[in-house]
């Protein structure tokens with residue numbers, strides 16, 4: 026049997042050259058996730074080095090997070106089906122065999138942990154960084170960090186001036202901060218009738234009334250919003266223009282322009298949420314560019330790097346800088362500078378780009394798979410989005426479907442948590458395609474979903 030033989034750099038210690046070659050081969054997919062590295066003795070013979078050198082190289086590659094050793098079995102590239110790394114995150118413990126598609130997570134990959142490890146290792150050796158990290162910092166973040174984060178956003182196709190940027194503890198914090206700073210209890214805000222539950226929850230906590238605006242495949246119905254404004258304009262309108270969570274609807278360009286115009290005319294703020302990342306080519310014109318004096322833009326590292334980092338960005342109009350800064354100071358003085366340092370290091374490295382391009386491709390594959398399998402049921406989801414929305418066939422109730430699926434080891438979410446105000450929930454479910462541990466796990470879950478959908482619905486004739 027032929028084995029993988031790396032081409033080694035000529036300089037530096039041999040073990041290091043081998044571990045670097047492993048890292049490069051994993052990143053270029055020359056070594057596929059789950060594949061086995063050559064037995065140590067065979068590789069030692071092929072490269073003309075000692076077995077000890079190979080052992081050390083494999084240990085180094087494992088320390089960096091590219092591979093993992095299984096006692097008595099060999100060393101494997103991370104990301105395989107039976108990788109012992111737990112799925113990235115789950116709010117409930119995930120039992121064996123259960124595919125939990127209820128949380129909107131980026132697809133799990135050991136690179137995330139490995140990249141964080143590299144960023145932490147690098148900053149822990151940097152005295153300047155450490156000195157900065159133990160000091161109180163300005164509430165909006167130090168200028169160097171804001172510049173680095175603005176440059177990163179620019180590379181993602183979201184150019185923002187660094188001086189308009191405030192560093193937050195994630196997208197949810199940006200939303201809550203905006204509501205706290207710009208509204209008072211009893212205020213009215215408007216949002217898509219189905220929207221991100223974190224907005225609904227933040228509004229409730231702040232005793233703000235969220236008013237539902239109908240939406241269709243082109244996003245929020247601007248004429249319905251205009252009618253609402255004619256009665257009494259809301260103080261703020263929350264939108265997710267690139268992809269509504271949960272339906273995936275994208276706000277059309279014409280509606281974006283109309284929203285900007287309504288915001289000017291009725292003097293409401295726009296809170297634009299771009300946390301659910303999509304590649305540049307799939308996005309429209311951001312509202313923070315169409316209505317820069319009226320729009321706050323919430324962005325986060327959560328769906329691009331990792332949710333646990335809790336670092337985000339809020340882009341704030343000039344006139345609101347002081348107000349938002351004061352609100353952040355009142356909450357927590359500042360975002361923990363050490364995490365900001367780690368994120369700034371990470372986004373400046375090749376790790377960030379590599380991870381995102383893998384993730385974009387992976388989500389594209391998962392969307393294709395789900396659209397192909399569920400084609401008969403007319404699902405909707407953006408080509409590289411994390412979520413898929415599935416209106417249920419006539420007669421199928423979401424609550425019953427969810428219960429049947431749970432018994433078969435698949436977790437989805439109904440429309441209920443996304444409903445603004447007391448709007449009735451449509452009979453539909455959201456599948457978070459990114460949350461599956463692997464494409465195979467996703468395919469299994471889709472199979473079980475189709476089996477359940479294909480069963481005749483239970484008779485509703487249960488009571489007199």
Ligand SMILES: Cc1ncc(COP(=O)(O)O)c(C=O)c1O
Pocket residue numbers: 129194195196197198221223265270298300301324325326327332336337
């Ligand atoms: C639309 C939207 N906004 C905000 C968030 C929260 O982001 P973060 O984890 O950075 O707080 C999420 C998380 O799923 C989301 O889907």
